[in-house]
Amino acid sequence: MNTFLATFFILLLAVIAMAIGVIFGRSAIKGSCGGLNQVGLSGSCGGACSIQEKEECEARKREKQQN
Template structure:
């Protein structure tokens, strides 16, 4: 039981340190580049505004019908959220 509390305390201390680092450095947390941006037929990344590689392997992985449905549903959710 002592090992659990020691591990939990250590992880809590690490998380607190990371949070304080972000707060004190005055930087905002950003998402990663690529990912869904690479498959959404966007020209630029939403996070860093860099051009997206049109030959991304992620586009090939989403060629299946199930993945296309998921992508369409996600786009509809985004459009509904905007209105």
């Protein structure tokens, strides 16, 4: 029973913390144009990344390949 109560309390604190973030108008979590979007499976931007984001992504890819 103690484990249940501890788990419930921790989850309750997490929900309260998220609610406070929403109340104070914190910016929403936004996806990136990386990840699954790069392999063509899916993505939050639907393949419509800005030119700057594409350039940054390509620069990171080149940097990873050099290492």
